[in-house]
Amino acid sequence: MSGIDTILNIKEEVLKGITPSEEERRKINRIASEILSTVNNIIKERGYEKIIKAEFEGSYAKDTWLSGEVDLDLFLLFDASVNIQELREIGVEIGKKAGYMLKSTPIEQYATHPYIQFYYDGIKIEIIPAYRVSSADKIMTPVDRTPFHTSYVKKKISENPQLKKEIRILKKFLKGIEVYGAEIKIGGFSGYLTELLAIHYKSFENVLLAAKNWVPWHVFIDISQHYRGRDTKDLMKYFNSPLIVIDPVDKNRNAAAAVTLKKLSEFIIASKSFLLEPSIKYFYPQTLNIDHERVRYELARRQIVSIKVDTPKNVNEEILWGQLKRIKSSLFRIMESNKLKVFDSTIWVSDDFIVLLFELERLNFPPLEEHIGPPLYSKNLRDFLAKYNRDKNVVGPFIKDSRPVVLRKPRYNNVVEVISEYLPKIKMSKDLSTKFKDSLEILTREKIYKYCSNSNFCLFLQKWLTRKFPWIY
Amino acid sequence: MSGIDTILNIKEEVLKGITPSEEERRKINRIASEILSTVNNIIKERGYEKIIKAEFEGSYAKDTWLSGEVDLDLFLLFDASVNIQELREIGVEIGKKAGYMLKSTPIEQYATHPYIQFYYDGIKIEIIPAYRVSSADKIMTPVDRTPFHTSYVKKKISENPQLKKEIRILKKFLKGIEVYGAEIKIGGFSGYLTELLAIHYKSFENVLLAAKNWVPWHVFIDISQHYRGRDTKDLMKYFNSPLIVIDPVDKNRNAAAAVTLKKLSEFIIASKSFLLEPSIKYFYPQTLNIDHERVRYELARRQIVSIKVDTPKNVNEEILWGQLKRIKSSLFRIMESNKLKVFDSTIWVSDDFIVLLFELERLNFPPLEEHIGPPLYSKNLRDFLAKYNRDKNVVGPFIKDSRPVVLRKPRYNNVVEVISEYLPKIKMSKDLSTKFKDSLEILTREKIYKYCSNSNFCLFLQKWLTRKFPWIY
Incomplete structure (x- = not known):
C-alpha cells in the first residue's frame, strides 16, 4: 500500500467518525x-x-x-x-x-x-x-468580521462541496496533534484558519505537503491574492508572525496571527511525520491513564518547581491566560538571567487552582559563583580591589587569564528564593495579585505530587512529564 | 608623606635587606x-x-x-x-x-x-x-647568547652604577609578588628581563609607572631601537606575545617570551596597587601558617577535584612542567567542552608526588541535559525522531521554540568519570604515562585533605584555596 493510498484509506476511516x-x-x-x-x-x-x-x-x-x-x-x-x-x-x-x-x-x-x-x-x-x-x-x-468569514467559506464550499470533507479531516488532524484553537491558552489554528488552508491547498494532504516545507517566519499565504506582484519581504516584516495567512475578507489582517511559533512548529513536524508514516493515531491520540508511581518517580528524579495559586473568580479566561503567560515568560527570563537553565514550562488552570510548572537543569545554585572584575585598565579596578581584597568570605581576587576574579556565594540558594523575590515585582491584575499574595504555594520535585489528588491535574502533569508528541505511543 | 617619598623610603629599607x-x-x-x-x-x-x-x-x-x-x-x-x-x-x-x-x-x-x-x-x-x-x-x-647578555648589562651598569640598586629592588619586588622566574613552572620574568626593564625605564618606580598602563598583547618595548620607525603592529603580530621586549643583543628575540598572560597581568595589577598604596608587603609577603581546620573546611565547601600521581624519576624539571601544563590545559578544555565550568586550576610537584587541582562550579552533572535536535527543515530530523520518539529513557522529543528537543541523562555523572575517561587519551612521555597508569588517584573535596600529611603540599593547597594576592594580609 503506497503512502497516498494509505492516506486516502485513513481519510475514509476518519471521515466515518467525524461526519455528522x-x-x-x-x-x-x-x-x-x-x-x-x-x-x-x-x-x-x-x-x-x-x-x-x-x-x-x-x-x-x-x-x-x-x-x-x-x-x-x-x-x-x-x-x-x-x-x-x-x-x-x-x-x-x-x-x-x-x-x-x-x-x-x-x-x-x-x-x-x-x-x-x-x-x-x-x-x-x-x-x-x-x-x-x-x-x-x-x-x-x-x-x-465573522459573518464575512462565514459567507466567504460558504461560497467556496458551494463552488466545491468536496471541501467540507477536507476541512473536517484537517480540523480533526489539528485537534489530534493538539494545535487546534486560537485561544491564548492554545495559541493554535482557529476554525476559520483551518478552512482557509483547506480552501487554498484544496485537500487535506496538500495542506500537509505544503506545511512540511514551511519555515517559521518565512510563510506568506495570500489566498485572494490581495498582494499579487508585491514584494513579500516588506509584508512579512509588517505582519511579523511565524505564519502569515492573509484574510481573504480583510487584507490588513493575518488570519494566523494567534498561531505561536511552538504550535506552528508542532504542525510542521506532525505534517512531516504523518506523510512519512501515515497513521490514524494522529487523529485519535491515545488517552493516557494516570500512572501514579510513574508520576512520583519522574517528579523525584527531575528538577521541577511549581507555583500554585487559587483561581480568581469571574475573570475572563482569555485575560487570565494572557496574564499567566506573561507571568510565565517573566519568570523564565528571571531564572535564565540568574543562570538557571529552564528546559520547559507550562500552565494549568482549573476553576479551583492554577499551577505554573518549570523544569530546570538544576533547582539549586552552586556553592560559589565566578564574579569577574573590571579589566586591569578600567577605572573601576580600584573599587573592585578595595571591596574584595580583604574580604575573607570570597576566594581571591586572583587573576584568571588577564582579569581579576573572585569566587563568591551566589545571592540565592535555589530557584524558590528567586521566585519568591521576583513574583511580587511582576505586574498583574488586582484579582490575580491578591491570589498570589494570599494563596501562593511554591513546591519542588516530589512534593508536587500532593496536587495529584486532583486527577485532571495529575493527568496533565503526567503528560507534561512525558512530553512525547500526542501521536506517539 | 607623599607617594614618592613613601616609595623612596621603602626602597631604602628594602635595599638594606637585599644588598650583599x-x-x-x-x-x-x-x-x-x-x-x-x-x-x-x-x-x-x-x-x-x-x-x-x-x-x-x-x-x-x-x-x-x-x-x-x-x-x-x-x-x-x-x-x-x-x-x-x-x-x-x-x-x-x-x-x-x-x-x-x-x-x-x-x-x-x-x-x-x-x-x-x-x-x-x-x-x-x-x-x-x-x-x-x-x-x-x-x-x-x-x-x-648569555655572555652577550652579561656584557650588555655590565656595560649599561658601568654607564650608570645606580642601576644596580634599581635592578635589585625590581627583582625583589617581582619575587615578592611571585612573578619572578622564566621557568615553565612560573612563566614569569627572567633575571635578564628584569635588568632590561630597569635599564630601559631607568628606575624601579618608572618601571611600575609604565607597567600600570600596560595592556597585555599591546606592549612593545624596543630598548636598543632595533625597529625605530617601523610600524609596531606587524611586529606585535610576528612576536605574538602578551609582553614583547626586544632583546638588545638579538633583535629577532623577545626577551619576555616566557612571560604568561597571567603573570604579566599579576605584575600590572601589583604595579597599580603598589603605586596607589606603597607597602613593604610587596617585597616581603607574609608566610602563611597551616590552618588545618581552615583547609578542611574549604575543601568541604568547595567543588575541587585532585589528580595525584607519583613523580617520575630523572625527568628534567622543565620538560616535566611542560607536560603537566599541557595535561592541565587538555583537562580544562575537556571539562569545559563537557559543560563543567572550571574556576581555576594549579599544579604541585615534589620529588615524591604530583598533584593537579581543579576548582569547578560543580563536580556533578545535572540529572538531565538538553539535547537539541536538528532544525525542522533538516534532512537529519527523521533520524532524530526515529532515535528518540519511542525511547522511554528520554523526555520528549518535544518542541521548544521551533526546535525538537529531548532531555536525556548526561553521559557522565561527575567530573571524576570525565577525567578517568580522557586521561588515558592525553599524549605524554612514557615515564609520566606509566605513573598515570600505576599510581593515579583522583579525589574530590574533603578527601583531598589526606595529602595534607605532606605539610609543603598543605601550605601550597591552603594558599591556593585562599587565592589572595601575596601582598594582601
Whole structure:
C-alpha cells in the first residue's frame, strides 16, 4: 500500500467518525431552530426587528463541524446606528432571556463585547452581539468580521462541496496533534484558519505537503491574492508572525496571527511525520491513564518547581491566560538571567487552582559563583580591589587569564528564593495579585505530587512529564 | 608623606635587606675564585686551554644578585670549531671533575645542553658549556647568547652604577609578588628581563609607572631601537606575545617570551596597587601558617577535584612542567567542552608526588541535559525522531521554540568519570604515562585533605584555596 493510498484509506476511516450522521444533523437542526425562534420571538416582543437580525455563524453555519463537537454561535447582528452601549445591553438582555426561556443558566462572558453562553440539550449555545456592516473593511468591532468569514467559506464550499470533507479531516488532524484553537491558552489554528488552508491547498494532504516545507517566519499565504506582484519581504516584516495567512475578507489582517511559533512548529513536524508514516493515531491520540508511581518517580528524579495559586473568580479566561503567560515568560527570563537553565514550562488552570510548572537543569545554585572584575585598565579596578581584597568570605581576587576574579556565594540558594523575590515585582491584575499574595504555594520535585489528588491535574502533569508528541505511543 | 617619598623610603629599607654585605661579597668572591681556579686547572691538565675559556655569567657576574640568593653560573665557552658532541662530553667531564674535586656531588642537568650542578659551601654552582661566538647573531645554541647578555648589562651598569640598586629592588619586588622566574613552572620574568626593564625605564618606580598602563598583547618595548620607525603592529603580530621586549643583543628575540598572560597581568595589577598604596608587603609577603581546620573546611565547601600521581624519576624539571601544563590545559578544555565550568586550576610537584587541582562550579552533572535536535527543515530530523520518539529513557522529543528537543541523562555523572575517561587519551612521555597508569588517584573535596600529611603540599593547597594576592594580609 503506497503512502497516498494509505492516506486516502485513513481519510475514509476518519471521515466515518467525524461526519455528522443524519440523526445527529436532525437533532442539531432542531435545536438550532428552537434557539433561533426563541431569540426571534424576543426580538419581536421587544420591537427590535428593524435593528437586529439573528443569524448562525461558525462551523454550524458552514457545515464544517465535527460529529459530537458542535457549538451553536448565534450572532445578533445590530444595525450600525445603534450605539455600542445599547448593543451591549440589548445583546446581553436578549441572550439571558433566551437562556432562561430555554430553562438553562445563561453565563455572561466577555471578549471584545459581552456575550451569553448556555447549554441546551447538551449543546453549547453562544449568543453574540455584533454590528452588521456592508463590507469587512467597515467593521466596527473585531467580531463584526465573522459573518464575512462565514459567507466567504460558504461560497467556496458551494463552488466545491468536496471541501467540507477536507476541512473536517484537517480540523480533526489539528485537534489530534493538539494545535487546534486560537485561544491564548492554545495559541493554535482557529476554525476559520483551518478552512482557509483547506480552501487554498484544496485537500487535506496538500495542506500537509505544503506545511512540511514551511519555515517559521518565512510563510506568506495570500489566498485572494490581495498582494499579487508585491514584494513579500516588506509584508512579512509588517505582519511579523511565524505564519502569515492573509484574510481573504480583510487584507490588513493575518488570519494566523494567534498561531505561536511552538504550535506552528508542532504542525510542521506532525505534517512531516504523518506523510512519512501515515497513521490514524494522529487523529485519535491515545488517552493516557494516570500512572501514579510513574508520576512520583519522574517528579523525584527531575528538577521541577511549581507555583500554585487559587483561581480568581469571574475573570475572563482569555485575560487570565494572557496574564499567566506573561507571568510565565517573566519568570523564565528571571531564572535564565540568574543562570538557571529552564528546559520547559507550562500552565494549568482549573476553576479551583492554577499551577505554573518549570523544569530546570538544576533547582539549586552552586556553592560559589565566578564574579569577574573590571579589566586591569578600567577605572573601576580600584573599587573592585578595595571591596574584595580583604574580604575573607570570597576566594581571591586572583587573576584568571588577564582579569581579576573572585569566587563568591551566589545571592540565592535555589530557584524558590528567586521566585519568591521576583513574583511580587511582576505586574498583574488586582484579582490575580491578591491570589498570589494570599494563596501562593511554591513546591519542588516530589512534593508536587500532593496536587495529584486532583486527577485532571495529575493527568496533565503526567503528560507534561512525558512530553512525547500526542501521536506517539 | 607623599607617594614618592613613601616609595623612596621603602626602597631604602628594602635595599638594606637585599644588598650583599662586604662580608657576604668576600665569601662569594672567595668561592667563585676557588671554582674558577679548580675548573681552569682541569682545563689546563686536559690541554683544553686553546679551545675553552671559563667565565662567570649571570647575576654574580653583573653584580645584580640579592643577598642570600646568589647562584654561580660558570660558563665553559668553547671555540666554534669543537663539534657539539665533543662540547657536551667535555663540558660534562669538566663539570663533574670540578664537583668531585670540591668534594660535592655533581648532578647532570639538561636544558638544550647537558650541564653540571653542585653545591659548594652552601652555594649552588652550575657549570655550563656553550660556544664562544663573535656576535649574538652568530650563536649556535640558545645558551651561547648569555655572555652577550652579561656584557650588555655590565656595560649599561658601568654607564650608570645606580642601576644596580634599581635592578635589585625590581627583582625583589617581582619575587615578592611571585612573578619572578622564566621557568615553565612560573612563566614569569627572567633575571635578564628584569635588568632590561630597569635599564630601559631607568628606575624601579618608572618601571611600575609604565607597567600600570600596560595592556597585555599591546606592549612593545624596543630598548636598543632595533625597529625605530617601523610600524609596531606587524611586529606585535610576528612576536605574538602578551609582553614583547626586544632583546638588545638579538633583535629577532623577545626577551619576555616566557612571560604568561597571567603573570604579566599579576605584575600590572601589583604595579597599580603598589603605586596607589606603597607597602613593604610587596617585597616581603607574609608566610602563611597551616590552618588545618581552615583547609578542611574549604575543601568541604568547595567543588575541587585532585589528580595525584607519583613523580617520575630523572625527568628534567622543565620538560616535566611542560607536560603537566599541557595535561592541565587538555583537562580544562575537556571539562569545559563537557559543560563543567572550571574556576581555576594549579599544579604541585615534589620529588615524591604530583598533584593537579581543579576548582569547578560543580563536580556533578545535572540529572538531565538538553539535547537539541536538528532544525525542522533538516534532512537529519527523521533520524532524530526515529532515535528518540519511542525511547522511554528520554523526555520528549518535544518542541521548544521551533526546535525538537529531548532531555536525556548526561553521559557522565561527575567530573571524576570525565577525567578517568580522557586521561588515558592525553599524549605524554612514557615515564609520566606509566605513573598515570600505576599510581593515579583522583579525589574530590574533603578527601583531598589526606595529602595534607605532606605539610609543603598543605601550605601550597591552603594558599591556593585562599587565592589572595601575596601582598594582601
